[in-house]
Amino acid sequence: MSSQNASQPRARRVSKRIGAIAESATLKVDAKAKALKAEGRPVIGFGAGEPDFPTPDYVVEAAVEACRDPKNHRYTPAGGLPELKKAIVEKTLRDSGLVIEPANVLVTNGGKQAIYAAFAAMIDPGDEVIVPAPFWTTYPEAIQLAGGTAVEVLADETQDYKVTVEQLEAARTEHTKVLLFVSPSNPTGSVYTADEIRAIGQWVEDNGLWVLTDEIYEHLVYDGVETGSMPVLCPFLQDNCVVVNGVAKTYAMTGWRVGWMIGPADLVKAATNLQSHATSNVSNVAQRAALAAVSGDLTAVDEMKVAFDRRRKMIVTMLNEIDGVLCPTPTGAFYAYPSVKGLLGKEYDGTRIETSAELAEYILDKAEVAAVPGEAFGSPGYLRFSYALGDDDIIEGITRLQKLFA
The missing domain is CATH 3.90.1150.10 (Aspartate Aminotransferase, domain 1)
Structure with missing residues (x-):
């Protein structure tokens, strides 16, 4: 040298x-x-945050069968197996009442990739995302990776860890583009009521924002709380709303790494293009297991x-x-x-x-x-x-x- x-x-x-x-x-x-x-x-x-239960037997058996089928040994569409996307459409209608098409679905390597892909598709450098706190640790990191800025809004135990419209409005600036909304919540376990969701959804609409709503814990609601999915309770938001979900928590499938994002077709297409370069398709065996999970009943x-x-x-x-x-x-x-x-x-x-x-x-x-x-x-x-x-x-x-x- x-x-x-x-x-x-x-x-x-x-x-x-x-x-x-x-x-x-x-x-x-x-x-x-x-x-x-x-x-x-x-x-x-x-x-x-990992259920101690084993993955249901019928899901495991579906994966075993998938391993034996050579068609699962090859590349498949980057956005997800068509059969799984169709099943997610049907599952979403069954569980939350949201009407979507396969073009609104991207199957991802767990919910984390769905969150990153959504933020990457939605925000540009300088955009702000309002993040209610306490928040799951991955959200601010995904926002930062996408070039955005996380603006934290803290709700403590005196308000059951749930932010108010007034708090959100105080945090909004001319750079605000997205509200992150999570119910049921990780880490607090708090659940917004239907009326609270409607009020926040109306605020999002009034200010021309996007919303990313994480519904990974949708089936784990207790005490008869009346709640729901934001794009269902606020149908006027559907063109500016992304829903993140997956099989990890509901079906004790954390290690299988299958999640999905639901959103407007143009945004989903952009996120699919990103995934085509980042990871290509999710493991076909895991997708077949997820297909069995979301197609089955909720017993x-x-x-x-x-x-x-x-x-x-x-x-x-x-x-x-x-x-x-x-x-x-x-x-x-x-x-x-x-x-x-x-x-x-x-x-x-x-x-x-x-x-x-x-x-x-x-x-x-x-x-x-x-x-x-x-x-x-x-x-x-x-x-x-x-x-x-x-x-x-x-x-x-x-x-x-x-x-x-x-």
Whole structure:
């Protein structure tokens, strides 16, 4: 190497765009819990939003058959198997009442890719996306990757973690293009009522915005809450609305990686073009499994929901028995999101704990319980506990916390 070349500064090893992405906090906590378990420590992990049930047998059998069929060993359309897209059309009408066509559907590698593809197709650099907080960790990263800016609007436990039209209006600027809307919510489990959705939908329409609504937890609603899909409750939004969904949570298929986005045909076509270069088609075997899932009845789903409902009531009761913890009762998904502000600013074993991130580290070290701190969701002072794990583990894990803070 010449002296001239040696004196030249090295090029940046990682691009600014990718270097700015934060690791998924929920997956990080889950990975750490699993690593500690592998070392022999009796860690109970409340970190991952992953049903503990196996994928239903009929879905697995469909995948086994698909493996044997050579047609699934080849490339298929980038936007999804025609049979699956048709089934998603029928499933969407059955479950939410939304009328769509196959041209409105893009099958993706899980809901995460659907979210990224939607934002990539909708926004340009300088566009703003209003993101109600607490939010799932992936949303701001996907917005940033697409060149947009996430504008956070915080709703705390006093309003059941649900933003109001007044809050949204206060956050709107001339650069606002999209509202992100999530109900039932990850991480809080909150569910917007039909009337609340109509009010927000009207605000979106009045201001000429787009809306991306994530409905991945649509079947996990409790206590008879009257809710619904935004484009159904607000049909005037259908030309400016993207719906994200998938099989992961409903059918215990997190590892199969099949999701989809539903939207206007031109936007879906643009997102399909992106996917044709990024990944091509989703695994055909996984698509065949998803086809069996969405085409079948909801019996297995209902059975899981009964268990989640039981666990929901159990974990909320036990968390609220801890002095300094306030846990609202979630009405959807499978998460409890208690405020732990009453535990902060105190000394434990000679160490003063000021933040929920520090508290999460403390309980993992001392009680061998893994939870995700609110910092990951844009709302410090909280912890997220997934109750998508066995009853015995929930009881043991929260009992450990009760003893730790007794």
